[in-house]
Amino acid sequence: MTPVLTYPRTTRGPVAAWRRFVAVLVKEFIQLRRDRVTLISMIFISLVQLLLFGYAINTDPKELRTAVLAQDESVFTRSFLAAMRTTGYFDIRERVASESELDDLILSGAVQFGVQIPSDFGRQLVRGERPALLVIADATDPSATVNAVGALEGIAARAFERDLIGPTAALASTPPPYEIRIHRRYNPVGDTHLNIVPGLMGTILSMTMLIFTALSVTREIERSTMESLLAMPIRPVEIMLGKIAPYVLVGAFQMVLILSAAWLLFDVPIVGSLALLLALTTLFVIANLAVGYTFSTVAENQLQAVQMSFFFFLPNILLSGFMFPFNGMPDWAQWIGETLPMTHYLRIVRGIMLKGADLSHLAIPVGALGLFTLVAMAVAVNRFRQTLD
Known part of the structure; x- marks a missing residue:
């Protein structure tokens, strides 16, 4: 007659099941402690994600590198550049002497924005001829420039509030006495x-x-x-x-x-x-x-x-x-x-x-x-x- 295999009484019941669970649990902790690379990865990858997403990631970049070609040295030029700085989006680092130098900085990625102010900007503005400023934006990454461009358009009406006084006070009314022409290079339609x-x-x-x-x-x-x-x-x-x-x-x-x-x-x-x-x-x-x-x-x-x-x-x-x-x-x-x-x-x-x-x-x-x-x-x-x- 074939003997029937039976498990000892100690392997049955909730107490025995709990002991087996604890034994496997301890074994896994010991194995995890020996596999230090896995343990470090589990802890530090989550920590790195938290730090990066919490501190490093910002979809509204500020202090963007900007170069200026100022062919006009009037008070209006200085006021416009000061208004750009107050937005917090523009960090004017470079002063260039020619259009080719400005284009090279944009092309190489050394600057994100370029501003060109024509030589007769102040004179035309006082005459009420509504001169134009050219702002070149490196739009290869549209998300990096969209807010800055919006801020630039927002300062147009108030950039010269302190300068347009006396005989030129009438120019301070809406629309602004000058035009900002924004040239989005390399991705003009903002295609992602x-x-x-x-x-x-x-x-x-x-x-x-x-x-x-x-x-x-x-x-x-x-x-x-x-x-x-x-x-x-x-x-x-x-x-x-x-x-x-x-x-x-x-x-x-x-x-x-x-x-x-x-x-x-x-x-x-x-x-x-x-x-x-x-x-x-x-x-x-x-x-x-x-x-x-x-x-x-x-x-x-x-x-x-x-x-x-x-x-x-x-x-x-x-x-x-x-x-x-x-x-x-x-x-x-x-x-x-x-x-x-x-x-x-x-x-x-x-x-x-x-x-x-x-x-x-x-x-x-x-x-x-x-x-x-x-x-x-x-x-x-x-x-x-x-x-x-």
Whole structure:
């Protein structure tokens, strides 16, 4: 007769169930304590999100960099510039001497606004001829300029209240005695596709390149195939370059796919050099591959590698100017953003595609991205050698 298996009485009932629950609970806490990367990620990712969304994100940017071409030095010019400053939206940093210099500053992204005051502005205003001021706005990111433009239109009627007295007092009535002509360059209708789609290329490339390469070395170690690589007569740098090269080709394919979709589906132009865009995008891909490869040498398993990738990706997407205006963030957030590769790549891709900028206009973001790539590659090589040792 086959004996019937029965569980001891101690395994039944609510007390036993509670003990089993507590045992599993303690076991999970012990395992979580040993997996410090996961524990840190759970705590700090939520903390970073709270700080970034609470302090760094601002959809109403102030103190926007502004350049002035003042060909008239009358009291009306000084009053208008003072009225611009009082709005809080304009930080007049540059005084230029020619229209070409003003255009270069706008094209390179050094300033957000440019103001041109004609040479006979004061004289025409006193005569009642209603002269015009030209305000140029870099509208590649419409959300960064819309409130500033609204404030500029709001000061038109009261900018010269203290100056129009005596014989010219009648000019202080509505409408204003002058005209503000606003020229929204590079995106005159405020189409969000022109801003979002080029930025998506940086976002997609960052996410995919980071995650794929972050798993490369960790996967080899978990599958016990790293020993086979080490047994071969090959140098660490050659192993790293060989593992990164396929992802460069994958990134190139993604780049072509996104550019084709941007042109065919969303009517996003490529005003500048396509060859320059492809070359600098390749540099951006290599930078992210180097970061991901460094994570793969630090992580103990594939889960940790993915967690590290998202921990790096989150500030890139929030502090680069992709989702929120870069100039609207506080100084400390902008300092962090300047150290991230996606910040400089967004300036490059928007500058080439929307503005037609060349290498001379993009010298600062290209230099910053190149420096980041060199540092990331050096760290990746050093970490990989330590991993092999």
